[in-house]
Amino acid sequence: MDSMNPAELWTWSRRFGQAFSRPLLGSVRDLLPIIATVAVFQLFVFQQPLDNVAALLLGLVLVVLGLTCFVIGLDMALFPLGEQLARDLAKKGSVFWLLIFAFSLGFGTTFAEPALIAVADEAAKLAALDRIDSLAAEGQETVFRDRYSLVLRTVVAISVGAALVIGVLRILRGWPIQYLILLGYLLVIALTPFAPNSIVGIAYDSGGVTTSTITVPLTTALGVGLANCIKGRNPLFDGFGLIALASLLPIVFVLMMGILWV
16 A cells, blocks of 8 residues: 655645544533633632642543544444434335334443443442342352342343334334323333332433433434434434433333332
8 A cells, every 4th residue: 555645644634633623622612611610619619739730631631532532433433323224224114123223222332331330330339238238148249249230231221222112113103202201201200109219219310321422322313314214204303302212211110120129
């Protein structure tokens, strides 16, 4: 492969700089309120010197660069990929495979969600502490924690997969989303009194951690791409709403898990 000549290298560098500079400035702008808040409280409220200032500044730079690369990656890969897959499946005309894909996408992205892994592991630790006497006597504390974390992640992943299936059917059939959301929260209200107190907070938090860095971009791309391909559907009106369902159903499923298993 021939190396690029100076003119081509300069052109490529300029294009890369233009593509990188806008997300970089956006990341800095988005982080400024957080930096300003910490700086004001540190200088005028706590009035204490910061420890490891060099490490903090380096970490801040890494956060900005990481957020910038993440945004660029969304635009270059995840959004186009989700839309392309949705278009291909819609053109294929098979509702069955479309629903299988939606469930698999929701399950796979949620099960790998870093925020969910962290919450599940922390919930497992606290659940093990709540049963520490019996578990310590049996020597099963580690086994219980691993099983609890795995079950919680699996239940939440299944719930998000089911939410995407319902969301895809909503787009295909034109169901009003407000009625689905209302029905879901009525179910949450009905289940909450019967669930153990130890699982209620985890259930409500599960709805938030599922809609994070991996799940949201692909879910949004799936809805918008599908609405673009179906005659009579408006991407603005019909393409969004999947994330709301993906935040709601985990609450229902985890409450049910608490009633039936915990």
